[in-house]
Amino acid sequence: MSAALTFLGAAGTVTGAKFLLEAGAARVLLECGMFQGLRELRERNWAPLPLDAGGLDAVLLSHAHIDHSGYLPRLVREGFGGPIHCSPGTVDLLRIMLPDAARLQEEEAEYRNRAGASRHRPARPLFTTEDAERALERLAPVDFDRDFVAAPGVRARFRPAGHILGASIVVVDVAGRRLVYSGDLGRYGVPIMCDPVTVEAADALLVESTYGDRRHPADDGTPTIVEAVERAVDRRGLLLVPAFAIGRTQELLYLLRELEEARRIPRVPVYLDSPMAIEATMAYARHPEEHDVETARVATAGGRPFGPARVQLSRTPEDSKRINALEGPAIVVAGSGMATGGRILHHLRRRLPDARHTVLFVGYQAAGTRGRLLRNGAATVRIFGEEVPVRARVVATDALSAHADQHELLRWLGGFHRPPSATWCVHGEPAAATALRERVIASLGWKCEPAAHGQRVAV
Numbered sequence: 001m002s003a004a005l006t007f008l009g010a011a012g013t014v015t016g017a018k019f020l021l022e023a024g025a026a027r028v029l030l031e032c033g034m035f036q037g038l039r040e041l042r043e044r045n046w047a048p049l050p051l052d053a054g055g056l057d058a059v060l061l062s063h064a065h066i067d068h069s070g071y072l073p074r075l076v077r078e079g080f081g082g083p084i085h086c087s088p089g090t091v092d093l094l095r096i097m098l099p100d101a102a103r104l105q106e107e108e109a110e111y112r113n114r115a116g117a118s119r120h121r122p123a124r125p126l127f128t129t130e131d132a133e134r135a136l137e138r139l140a141p142v143d144f145d146r147d148f149v150a151a152p153g154v155r156a157r158f159r160p161a162g163h164i165l166g167a168s169i170v171v172v173d174v175a176g177r178r179l180v181y182s183g184d185l186g187r188y189g190v191p192i193m194c195d196p197v198t199v200e201a202a203d204a205l206l207v208e209s210t211y212g213d214r215r216h217p218a219d220d221g222t223p224t225i226v227e228a229v230e231r232a233v234d235r236r237g238l239l240l241v242p243a244f245a246i247g248r249t250q251e252l253l254y255l256l257r258e259l260e261e262a263r264r265i266p267r268v269p270v271y272l273d274s275p276m277a278i279e280a281t282m283a284y285a286r287h288p289e290e291h292d293v294e295t296a297r298v299a300t301a302g303g304r305p306f307g308p309a310r311v312q313l314s315r316t317p318e319d320s321k322r323i324n325a326l327e328g329p330a331i332v333v334a335g336s337g338m339a340t341g342g343r344i345l346h347h348l349r350r351r352l353p354d355a356r357h358t359v360l361f362v363g364y365q366a367a368g369t370r371g372r373l374l375r376n377g378a379a380t381v382r383i384f385g386e387e388v389p390v391r392a393r394v395v396a397t398d399a400l401s402a403h404a405d406q407h408e409l410l411r412w413l414g415g416f417h418r419p420p421s422a423t424w425c426v427h428g429e430p431a432a433a434t435a436l437r438e439r440v441i442a443s444l445g446w447k448c449e450p451a452a453h454g455q456r457v458a459v
């Protein structure tokens with residue numbers, strides 16, 4: 001028996017991860033992600049999947065990010081009835097993220113129908129809240145480092161990847177061969193999560209390449225954070241942080257607490273103004289088994305790793321509105337991370353025209369987003385149909401990335417005891433995937449192939 005893999009997403013691009021594994025009669029889908037970003041990519045979500053969803057034995061999921069999991073409700077809608085195997089941390093995050101993704105789909109379809117803005121009449125969501133609920137019923141948690149049978153002749157195991165809560169490297173034994181998929185790899189020596197685990201053997205390897213052409217800054221982001229907090233204190237202003245609810249927010253809360261305890265910043269009120277970020281932070285706190293030793297030590301000593309001294313949870317829209325009347329100094333952490341929507345918008349509209357305030361970006365800002373415009377020094381930005389002047393100071397750090405950079409990817413690849421007979425760079429824009437591939441060939445001497453959308457390969 002031989003096995004084959006078909007790249008149905010995250011090949012030549014970052015999003016839409018889906019890899020179909022076929023061996024004998026077994027059919028397993030590795031990842032079930034949604035395409036995001038440019039319209040041309042998003043339209044792929046609507047194309048019929050070149051597989052029979054009802055004929056799949058199982059889905060193996062590396063982690064909860066929507067570009068890896070967001071197509072699950074649609075897959076279930078199209079007839080998938082098998083188990084979705086993933087780690088317990090991933091289950092917890094999916095319970096937060098899939099219903100939220102469904103709600104966004106429904107809101108967008110409703111908006112398009114009201115505005116008459118769709119070529120499809122009536123506009124429909126890619127999936128509904130009900131589809132998301134049915135997908136959640138299929139989740140089958142498996143602890144890290146436990147072998148399980150995913151389909152006849154297909155054994156699998158999840159290993160910690162250190163990227164976000166629950167993130168896994170997926171090891172699959174099939175047809176006498178070992179296939180290893182890196183999932184999204186985390187970084188070495190960063191707060192909260194353990195380092196990506198070293199894998200020593202693979203016959204076939206899929207490695208992510210999001211930052212295959214980049215190096216992260218040498219500092220840990222704290223100089224920028226300290227300076228931004230000091231500015232808010234000096235000017236009695238607000239420090240607004242647009243942040244992704246999962247991963248980035250917990251890391252920021254962790255660093256703020258650590259800086260307070262080291263007396264590098266004063267204890268100012270920190271408003272966590274996002275129900276999703278509050279839920280995600282509680283999920284992180286529920287999984288100490290995934291924390292690194294420093295985080296575990298804080299919890300063992302009775303402390304709260306993600307709790308700056310004066311943290312306030314802002315759950316309801318009324319809680320969020322009350323922040324409008326707030327005098328600084330204070331820190332407000334709210335979504336969305338690229339200022340494309342969410343509660344951060346009403347804070348930005350109110351505070352951007354005032355030079356006492358500061359905006360701190362802690363994540364990548366994609367082209368075309370308000371976040372990118374602000375980071376690039378725009379004099380005005382459009383919010384709720386209004387041109388808002390930018391007098392607040394805008395600062396940014398790229399140090400809080402959840403992805404391994406080129407150096408860290410090569411460090412992880414260096415842990416294999418012998419070269420895999422085939423390696424493919426997936427989950428990267430063409431420039432990043434190519435840069436990593438060239439480094440793998442040049443410095444490790446391995447055979448390494450680009451992965452093309454729709455391509456079928458023997459593993």
Ligand SMILES: [Zn+2]
Nearest residue numbers: 063065163184
């Ligand atoms: Zn991810």
